[in-house]
Amino acid sequence: MVQSLCGMAITYGLVLPIVHNQGLEMLQGLGIGILMISIVVGLMILQMCIAASFFLQPKLGTADKQKPLALNNSVLLGLGACLSRLLISCLLGMWLIAHIDRTIMQSGYEGADMGFSAWIGMLYVDHYHTNPVLVSFCHILITNHREKKLQQSTKYWCLNQSAGPHVSARSRTRWFLLQTLINNPRLTMHRKLKSGHSSQESQILKACSES
Incomplete structure (x- = not known):
């Protein structure tokens, strides 16, 4: 929108006067504006030269090429810096206002943007x-939740598992027990077994150990 308004201002200020044979009047107004800007810039340069001529301190050292200034700022210089900062801020704000990845505020005030x-x-x-x-983590939770729902809704859920054949918990426990007793035969002496099972288990353990 701002660029469109700038384009309209250029059109009505420069193009249309030339089209309607009013170019001299337009150039006269443009010349007055340029003359005012030139006068302001000339006064700033003149003030800096006068300050350099009358407000210089003696050289701090013999090897110094220039004398240090006692006055490093002025009213016109401050006014020109203020106007230039406003103009640059307006231009940058006009171009960056549509970008959310760049702030138009200075450092420390980004939160206001x-x-x-x-x-x-x-x-x-x-x-x-x-x-x-x-x-x-979310993928694991979702997968476990789906498997639990499938297990609850399907009677033969073990047939739908892709991990392999279904093994009962009792068989798995017996297999772990057998492996533990084979690796530690002395534990068989401390186990409580039903009558008739001790001799059979000892024979199985003996056969497994020999193999």
């Missing part, structure tokens, strides 16, 4: 929601 704050918030959201550990 809502666009820049939204950009930083989006970066934080992307960081937290695309964290590999978090994504993997």
